[in-house]
Amino acid sequence: MLSKRLCHLLLAALVPALLAADPPWIVRSQTGMVAADSPEASQVGAEILEQGGNAFDAAIATSFALAVARPESTGLGGGGFMLAYLAKERRFVALDFREMAPAAATRARYEKLTTGAGDGPPPSIYGGNAVGIPGQLAGLVEIQRRFATKPLAELVEPAIRLAETGFTVDEHLQRACREALADYTNWPQLKERHAQLYESLLGSGEPAKPGDKLKRPDLAKALTLIAEQGPDVFYRGPIAAAIVRAVRIAGGEMMMIDLEGYRVREREPLRATYGGYEIVTMPPPSSGGVCLLETLNILSLVRERIQYPPGWRGSGYPRNLIQALKHAFADRARWLGDPDFASLPVQRLTSRAYAEELLARNAVTPDDFGSTQLPDDRGTSHFCVADKDGNVVALTETINGVFGSLVIAEPYGIPLNNQMDDFTTSAGKPNLFGLIQGEANAVGPAKRPLSSMTPTIVLKDNRPALVLGASGGPRIITSVLQVLLNVIEFDMSMEEAMTAVRLHHQWKPDEVYFDREPPAELAEWLKNAKPACKISTQRKTGVVQAIQFLDDGTFVGASDPRRGGRPAAPAR
Numbered sequence: 001m002l003s004k005r006l007c008h009l010l011l012a013a014l015v016p017a018l019l020a021a022d023p024p025w026i027v028r029s030q031t032g033m034v035a036a037d038s039p040e041a042s043q044v045g046a047e048i049l050e051q052g053g054n055a056f057d058a059a060i061a062t063s064f065a066l067a068v069a070r071p072e073s074t075g076l077g078g079g080g081f082m083l084a085y086l087a088k089e090r091r092f093v094a095l096d097f098r099e100m101a102p103a104a105a106t107r108a109r110y111e112k113l114t115t116g117a118g119d120g121p122p123p124s125i126y127g128g129n130a131v132g133i134p135g136q137l138a139g140l141v142e143i144q145r146r147f148a149t150k151p152l153a154e155l156v157e158p159a160i161r162l163a164e165t166g167f168t169v170d171e172h173l174q175r176a177c178r179e180a181l182a183d184y185t186n187w188p189q190l191k192e193r194h195a196q197l198y199e200s201l202l203g204s205g206e207p208a209k210p211g212d213k214l215k216r217p218d219l220a221k222a223l224t225l226i227a228e229q230g231p232d233v234f235y236r237g238p239i240a241a242a243i244v245r246a247v248r249i250a251g252g253e254m255m256m257i258d259l260e261g262y263r264v265r266e267r268e269p270l271r272a273t274y275g276g277y278e279i280v281t282m283p284p285p286s287s288g289g290v291c292l293l294e295t296l297n298i299l300s301l302v303r304e305r306i307q308y309p310p311g312w313r314g315s316g317y318p319r320n321l322i323q324a325l326k327h328a329f330a331d332r333a334r335w336l337g338d339p340d341f342a343s344l345p346v347q348r349l350t351s352r353a354y355a356e357e358l359l360a361r362n363a364v365t366p367d368d369f370g371s372t373q374l375p376d377d378r379g380t381s382h383f384c385v386a387d388k389d390g391n392v393v394a395l396t397e398t399i400n401g402v403f404g405s406l407v408i409a410e411p412y413g414i415p416l417n418n419q420m421d422d423f424t425t426s427a428g429k430p431n432l433f434g435l436i437q438g439e440a441n442a443v444g445p446a447k448r449p450l451s452s453m454t455p456t457i458v459l460k461d462n463r464p465a466l467v468l469g470a471s472g473g474p475r476i477i478t479s480v481l482q483v484l485l486n487v488i489e490f491d492m493s494m495e496e497a498m499t500a501v502r503l504h505h506q507w508k509p510d511e512v513y514f515d516r517e518p519p520a521e522l523a524e525w526l527k528n529a530k531p532a533c534k535i536s537t538q539r540k541t542g543v544v545q546a547i548q549f550l551d552d553g554t555f556v557g558a559s560d561p562r563r564g565g566r567p568a569a570p571a572r
């Protein structure tokens with residue numbers, strides 16, 4: 001059996017010995033839990049639970065707080081996905097509030113822009129043409145309307161306070177600012193084009209330091225307007241006008257009618273079994289769920305058939321994991337896009353029969369697109385919420401790259417996303433995350449770009465056993481997959497599951513990435529494997545937030561220590 005022993009040899013080589021006490025990024029409670037990548041946002045959500053709110057109330061308040069405290073990753077200028085479990089009705093709901101492309105976003109426009117950009121900043125990443133119509137607020141409003149118990153204004157209020165009094169800067173924000181400033185150094189024209197971001201959040205080259213308090217009075221204004229007048233201020237009123245103005249000044253073509261036309265979509269969650277567990281996850285326009293299930297199906301067949309000898313060296317486990325990921329990411333590139341515009345073979349890709357076929361074929365030969373630098377995890381934010389009544393929320397939201405497009409909707413201090421880069425805007429060329437994307441994901445008016453976000457809930461005996469998700473572009477998928485397997489396959493504690501070494505393979509480039517130096521024996525084995533597996537020199541992975549549900553009713557919240565989040569629990 002693919003058991004603890006194998007796993008501990010393979011993945012846990014770098015796991016520190018079990019500590020007597022939990023580290024600060026793990027919190028236990030009997031009353032509920034919020035695990036976000038910002039301690040202040042987790043606290044906001046936990047306080048809403050404490051005041052009698054349900055998991056949806058807490059999720060909305062947490063998300064507004066993240067808009068204040070994680071400007072580098074998420075906010076009103078972005079979009080996201082929510083997967084939730086409604087305990088009373090024993091059903092799942094998946095909401096899609098991903099950005100949509102504006103009416104002017106034609107393929108011809110992006111081909112021309114890309115050709116004209118030369119060595120300058122890529123137009124799908126920087127500036128007005130990078131910006132998709134934000135869906136974040138529409139999503140939160142929809143969650144409030146259908147599932148919350150408290151009025152929107154009450155759920156926005158803690159974020160207004162946080163923006164007015166200031167949030168605590170951490171190392172993650174400081175690193176993100178440095179990364180953005182490096183772009184300003186590379187392309188000095190950005191300083192003129194995107195002066196607002198440079199002068200505000202980037203501190204004119206001297207960003208705030210960890211421990212500093214950073215106030216966001218401009219964003220507080222926008223949040224107050226939303227609390228007082230509702231979401232129309234954002235989609236039809238003064239904030240809409242500010243977004244359109246900012247995008248157009250930055251060279252884009254967004255119109256008021258684009259914002260007015262934004263719609264949240266409900267999607268049918270994807271489901272599959274693995275061992276004695278049921279996995280419920282996000283369907284397209286995220287690729288996350290499809291890739292997760294395709295990979296798990298292959299590994300599940302392997303697990304049923306192969307009696308691994310002890311130790312990774314003699315086993316095929318790392319090879320099977322990498323091969324499964326290559327199949328999934330190859331299919332992502334070929335087949336996936338916006339389900340509203342193309343019929344996607346989701347059923348086939350996530351079927352056991354297809355996994356059998358792939359396992360028998362056992363080969364993917366990547367074309368030679370060359371290797372490309374993956375950006376570090378800066379954009380995107382995931383959080384999980386669970387309440388005492390059994391409701392569970394997994395919500396991943398993003399403005400995509402670090403500070404999105406660098407465009408700020410003034411005077412409201414809202415960083416606007418660069419989600420247009422998640423489309424195929426230049427056929428055959430890798431995007432910001434080094435992903436090759438296909439025809440099904442071609443840019444076009446009103447389409448939603450393919451995502452990797454993977455909010456996921458795992459059931460055991462029809463009850464939630466684990467909820468998780470991640471930030472980190474395509475490494476979201478591999479991070480969710482490995483933490484999930486660490487818990488349900490390898491029986492690791494949350495601490496072990498989070499800190500175990502992680503690998504990532506996305507088909508192209510044909511390299512395996514680790515989050516840190518891989519164990520020497522494993523590196524050697526990969527180098528000598530047939531076909532040989534090139535190990536990237538980049539050391540990166542995603543950032544996972546999770547809650548595990550123990551049989552005795554304990555919620556174990558965990559915020560990946562790679563980013564400095566802290567879970568928080570209601571006091572009662």
Ligand code: GLY
Pocket residue numbers: 380398399400401419422450451452453473474
């Ligand atoms: N923008 C990152 C993702 O949606 O996967």
